[in-house]
Amino acid sequence: xxxxxxxxxxxxxxxxxxxxxxxxxxxxxxxxxxxxxxxxxxxxxxxxxxxxxxxxxxxxxxxxxxxxxxxxxxxxxxxxxxxxxxxxxxxxxxxxxxxxxxxxxxxxxxxxxxxxxxxxxxxxx
Amino acid sequence: xxxxxxxxxxxxxxxxxxxxxxxxxxxxxxxxxxxxxxxxxxxxxxxxxxxxxxxxxxxxxxxxxxxxxxxxxxxxxxxxxxxxxxxxxxxxxxxxxxxxxxxxxxxxxxxxxxxxxxxxxxxxxxxxxxxxxxxxxxxxxxxxxxxxxxxxxxxxxxxxxxxxxxxxxxxxxxxxxxxxxxxxxxxxxxxxxxxxxxxxxxxxxxxxxxxxxxxxxxxxxxxxxxxxxxxxxxxxxxxxxxxxxxxxxxxxxxxxxxxxxxxxxxxxxxxxxxxxxxxxxxxxxxxxxxxxxxxxxxxxxxxxxxxxxxxxxxxxxxxxxxxxxxxxxxxxxxxxxxxxxxxxxxxxxxxxxxxxxxxxxxxx
Numbered sequence: 164x165x166x167x168x169x170x171x172x173x174x175x176x177x178x179x180x181x182x183x184x185x186x187x188x189x190x191x192x193x194x195x196x197x198x199x200x201x202x203x204x205x206x207x208x209x210x211x212x213x214x215x216x217x218x219x220x221x222x223x224x225x226x227x228x229x230x231x232x233x234x235x236x237x238x239x240x241x242x243x244x245x246x247x248x249x250x251x252x253x254x255x256x257x258x259x260x261x262x263x264x265x266x267x268x269x270x271x272x273x274x275x276x277x278x279x280x281x282x283x284x285x286x287x288x
Numbered sequence: 289x290x291x292x293x294x295x296x297x298x299x300x301x302x303x304x305x306x307x308x309x310x311x312x313x314x315x316x317x318x319x320x321x322x323x324x325x326x327x328x329x330x331x332x333x334x335x336x337x338x339x340x341x342x343x344x345x346x347x348x349x350x351x352x353x354x355x356x357x358x359x360x361x362x363x364x365x366x367x368x369x370x371x372x373x374x375x376x377x378x379x380x381x382x383x384x385x386x387x388x389x390x391x392x393x394x395x396x397x398x399x400x401x402x403x404x405x406x407x408x409x410x411x412x413x414x415x416x417x418x419x420x421x422x423x424x425x426x427x428x429x430x431x432x433x434x435x436x437x438x439x440x441x442x443x444x445x446x447x448x449x450x451x452x453x454x455x456x457x458x459x460x461x462x463x464x465x466x467x468x469x470x471x472x473x474x475x476x477x478x479x480x481x482x483x484x485x486x487x488x489x490x491x492x493x494x495x496x497x498x499x500x501x502x503x504x505x506x507x508x509x510x511x512x513x514x515x516x517x518x519x520x521x522x523x524x525x526x527x528x529x530x531x532x533x534x535x536x537x538x539x540x541x542x543x544x545x546x547x548x549x550x551x552x553x554x555x556x557x558x559x560x561x562x563x564x565x566x567x568x569x570x571x572x573x574x575x576x577x578x579x580x581x582x583x584x585x586x587x588x589x590x591x592x593x594x595x596x597x598x599x600x601x602x603x604x605x606x607x608x609x610x611x612x613x614x615x616x617x618x619x620x621x622x623x624x625x626x627x628x629x630x631x632x633x634x635x636x637x638x639x640x641x642x643x644x645x646x647x648x649x650x651x652x
Binding site (some may be wrong): 197199200202203205221224226228275277280 | 308319320323324325391473510514576577579583600601630
């Protein structure tokens, strides 16, 4: 499974790409592979406040609806508009075109509690 | 505490074929191999094979077996010839569904009941509770396995794997292979042409491999569920329950109300004359929405009128589809409804069953 080196990871299989006080969030290659057949993405609302470890979005595969947890606290500033018509981008491009939403970080210190690529690779075996 | 999940004899072979498993009715079963959508399309366009070994095989024989089953089952067994298969119900006194099953008439007084995995113990207990002299029940669920091979290419797969012609719909043959201990039947749960095959578990890996070698692709319960839902075939425990009758489920054609005395008949006659309290409706989403799933509220004009019993994204149409028990006056094609999905309402409409009409389905 692909685990890019430039990201931080949550144990619940989300990734975050940090650029200044902005974080782009998605689910990992491992997560999309486990879910397969993603057919609907329910993103958070722009302007909503999300909290680390709390459900922020729902990703639906054919077989189940899965909560996606915010890895950090923040305010949602953008959601991926392409997913409304092409939810399968989460399967085909989990780290790029299939990103879920962007937040303005309100507690950047929380990033230190997330996993390094190495630790996440160990977690998923 | 629940018991640990059981595995069929094909578990290891299926794991090595890439199966991802879930617990279903106390069994650890493949939910998918590659992808539910791929497997669904395989069955609609080519041929897929499902391990259905978790289902129960109960043999009923003895001089009084016919009369006993006529009394216990809702459909008219007199209309099922030797060599035939019939969809039927085991009902409680209230006319509610204990189980839906297929009875295979092996001989004049010799029957095989194929029952749902989660209901084997309950079905057998119910039959034993009503047992009469000169009837023998033989529950062979623990020592038998079964496969469902389904899709437009199934007849060719049968020819290659078993060197014969696939049995016609609702008929079966005992295969010469293994002294007739292998039963192949023209039945299924997908709406496509195909067959189901029942055999002693010791033959499972041979038969699984010969069916794969003939071109069938392994499929899991995920695709089995979307395939059956597109056909509006009910799933017991979801769409059928002890508190709903087959009449409410729209399955009255499998209930022989004109047959003298069977368990549940009085209740069904009373319900019929009083008017059905609900009807199982087929509902299609008419706007983009998350896939409907079981237990979502169904609304008309802002008021909750029922809840979904099953739901999925239909891989064939790309639409969300669901079934729900609704008041009869609302369970009519064209009725606009809304489905509440996580607190948001999405437009949907009641439509005529089934959702999908397969190309390969043979006339009954």
